[in-house]
Amino acid sequence: MSLEGVGQELPGETAPNAPGRQSDQAFSQIHHAIVRCELAPGETITEASLAERFGLKRAAARAAVDRLSVMGLLAPVRRRGYLVKPITLRDVNDLYQLREVIESAAVRLAAGHVNEDHLRRLARVCTAGYEPGDPESIARFLQANTEFHLVIASAAGNERMVNVLAQILNEMERLFHFGLPRRDRTAELRERHQAMIDALAAGDADTAERINREGLARSKAMVVDALMSTDAMLDVSIGGEAVRR
Template identity: 30%
Template sequence: MEIDESLSEKAYRILNEKIVTCQLSPGNRLAQSYLSQQMGIGLTPIRDALQRLALEGFVEVIPRHGYIVTKIDVAYVAEIFEMRQILEQASVGLATEKGVDEDLETIRKMADFQYKFKKHDTYLDFLQRNANFHLAIAEATGNFRLVNTLSRLLVEMTRVFHLGLDLRDSADEMRNEHIMLTDALLSRDTNQAVNLVKHQIDTSKSRIIEALNNNSRMWKKAQGRERLRSEIFLRRED
């Protein structure tokens, strides 16, 4: 039983990273037998991993076709960023009113982080620290339903955040934005905190839509190549 759980976790981590970094392009079909052969992992752990990824919004179940990587389009980006605006504006507003000074000081120390442009091995660490930073603000509100909802959204958004990092070097800009936000929290300036987070989210959305437009043609070509490899493998299996 422990071996199966370990393999399921391994399959999840491998697939999650490939999807987040768009090595598996949006819209790609995920044939379970092909993934099993490529990863050297049995079908049951692969199936468990895909079910978990579906719950997180990274893959979709298509009746009679199996799983595909969830597509990213302008409508998808607009929807998740609309939700993020609602949650994060509420989060920083409540944190300025209800946050304990000690917690806000800790959040201020968490703000000093950044990635290295085009150094892809730094991106996932940056995104994890970014999620931790925003969740710490939500936790300062004392509203753990807000924390849980924002946590699920940030997990789903990891892929689009990763996409935006490669567009241009915004590392210093993002770091400074986080520091300015924590300064507003510590000074209990609700309007400033809400305006800052609104601006940050709008800027991030624009960056990601630009990156999406730049990558959409490349993804279509990648989908075609991956579909061909999968079909060749499945024909051999038959």
């Protein structure tokens, strides 16, 4: 899930060419690029470079940068511009830990309570796949994957749980765009998703929770592997010593 729809005008509000609308479009474009890691984690950018890259007016780029800074996706760097929020091991650990807590409860509550509509929707998105080098196919896969997990949460019958999980998945989207391009996990994920559907339909809460935990562990390992392979992690101080891979 992404925030690309944030700032869309309502009928009769801002005209398409008005400054407010331009800043919304600028926000959408830059946010999109950050989430998809087209603007790489840890990359330094400027308002001028963003304006040139996305064909924006400087005022629109500045307004978008201000919003993204408030969100924590950009951080001002004195005399250099802005730093795209790095992806840290703390980010990965915190988000996966929180997701495991929420989804473990969700799958247990959903087991035995999935109806025909839930099963039909799960079966439809279960077949989604992606091409590792194709950002658009990855984005489509992530949309389907998000729907898969939110349908399960909705079967648990707790709307607040659905909303919390949606926010967690939204925050994790950049992690997935960072890790998924490195290898094709389509077959593995299809098999796991089908096994989850079978367990939920059978009312087998223990198996559903086990499948979920195993899936999260593999997903986390994928992201950590991608993170540890980046230049930013080649020189890391541990106990005062530089570790070089």
